[in-house]
Amino acid sequence: MASATSADTFPNMSSLGEAHIDGERRLPAQPTNPVMETRDLNVFYGDFHAVHDVNLAYGRHEITAMIGPSGCGKSTVLRCLNRMNDLIAGAHVEGGVLYHGQDIYEKNVDPIAVRTQIGMVFQKPNPFPKSIYDNIAYGPRVTGMKVDNMDDLVEEALRGAALWDEVKDKLKQSAYGLSGGQQQRLCIARTIATKPDVILMDEPCSALDPIATARVEDLMLELRNEYTIIVVTHNMQQAARVSDRTAFFTARPDETTGNRTGLLVEYDLTSTIFSNPNDKRTEDYISGRFG
Amino acid sequence: MSIAATTARQVTLATGKSKDRTPVSLAFLVALWFSLFFGVVVLLALIINTAIDGSGRFDIELLTNYVSVVRPEATGFRAGILGSLWLMGFTALMAVPLGIAAALYLEEFADPTTRWNRFVEVNLQNLAAVPAIVYGLLAVAIMALLGFRDTGIVLGGALALALLILPVIIITTREAVRAVPREIREGSLALGATVWQTTWRQTLPSAIPGIATGTILGLSRAIGEAAPLVVVGLAGSLLFDPEGVMSSVTALPMQIYSLTSNSREALREAASAAIIVLLAMVLGLNALAIFIRNKFQRSW
DSSP, X not given: OHHHHHHHHHHHHHHHSGGGSXXXXXXXXXXXXXXXXXXXXXXXXXXXXXXXXXXXXXXXXXXXXXXXXXXXXHHHHHHHTTTGGGGSTTEEEEEEEEETTEETTSTTOOHHHHHHHEEEEOSSOOOOSXXXXXXXXXXXXXXXXXXXXXXXXXXXHHHHXXXXXXXXXXXXXXXXXXXXXXXXXXXXXXXXXXXXXXEEEEXXXXXXXXXXXXXXXXXXXXXXXXXXXXXXXXXXXXXXXXXXXXXXXXXXXXXXXXXXXXXXXXXXXXXXXXXXXXXXXXHHHHTTOOO | OOGGGSOOOOOOOOOSOOGGGOHHHHHHHHHHHHHHHHHHHHHHHHHHHHHHHTGGGOSTHHHHSXXXXXXXXXXXXXXXXXXXXXXXXXXXXXXXXXXXXHHHIXXXXXOTTSHHHHHHHHHHHHHTTSOHHHHHHHHHHHHHHTTOSOOOBHHHHHHHHHHHHHHHHHHHHHHHHHTSOHHHHHHHHHTTOOHHHHIIIIIHHHHHHHHHHHHHHHHHHHHTOOHHHHHHTOOSOOSSOOOSTTSXXXXXXXXXXXXXXXXXXXXXXXXXXXXXXXXXXXXXXXXXXXXXXXXXXXXX
């Protein structure tokens, strides 16, 4: 079965991902002038060493995918990028996370200010129990953004998330009346309403059906023109379809305690990772031979 | 591999019996029903008996007159009903903001791992189980510290009742706050909202149905309490309406308590009728709690 999976992966990738792999986009081998970087990032939850020495650079207006098996620390790394890990009791970060060269974990950095620049879309659609309009307007309101006309901003955000035509007649209705895929696009609209620089996505399609997934993926490709997107995904086809670069993580059990620590195995252009990976572990995972 | 080759399995399904209806399981079911009916029947018998005892007094004078020893057949509970309403108002005024604030601190801001917060946690659970009379003593002590000589006033009674229901409000509010999904908070924080904004604009509004339900159930417990009010020194009977926080006051349960042991038949009859009035007030509050919960739940 493993070989069948690998055989499936390649046609999918080449047929759907062709338009934006490096051949077309002509991306440099390494991101020049990256928006964000992690330098020797180590994350601990209490005594548990969750992530070991991750060095990654995220290119401007690129989609970077982080893939790997469960427990490999990819979501943990993602949540470090806008300091969402601060909210977990006992979480502790060593090393640096640079945003335009500035370490966001430095003492004088306000995590609230970080999150207004680096937005996040979650695994499960999490609209607020408010109207569609208020879901979008919430971010600009709480961050004190100067808004000339909130109606225009709401429309712009909903258009940006390809949701406007579906909801323009029911802006005052509860967001809970939307379908799962619409809710997730609403969450993306909510994020872009605050005009962030980077959008983090934590398995944004794992709770969606294939049609809704395809729409969100199309949206990601559109958003790439204006934003830098970093996405964690379980779905390798998705990484192959949408991302410019892919980072493969895996988990290594500690010899004494047996705790699994996540580490970065390989980071390269998506086309390279999915066609010609350097590391055997990457190849095994991509081709479905991973244990 | 042809289907025809496999022999059909011989099963008799139409046995005419049910294994769920063996004598043992039926006996067990009957025992469960009996347990249920015992509770309900005792309560019903009590209510019906009380209603029959007080049946002669379901008139408007029961609500509008003061207690009268001279004309026991026209005695009423105006002072107690108004007193209970005043007490409820001030109890809510004291207990609700304090309880919600304490619960929000514990749920949203406190670090649950510190020793101090664990200590508070354990004590809260214990406080909910403290006998009501102890809160009466506590209220008397606080009133004395504040310099009040007469504690049988609206402030004293409301203080005792507020202390009594504070743990209930804190616990139910915490549960309501905890029931707000973590994803809502994360969504808000990820947009650049502060913890304070997230609590005030997302968590608290979403928790209001639960908080309202818990608060009203707490108040409906307080309205029936007599023990802490006895300790605080509320009068068993008054011939005037409460007029302010500093006004002497009585409460419906206090009046019932003082009249049920009276030697006059007419006064005992009035007390029975007053019990039904008190029950109606409690049921009214509970109905309000259910109404608020359902109304808020529908709106999102």
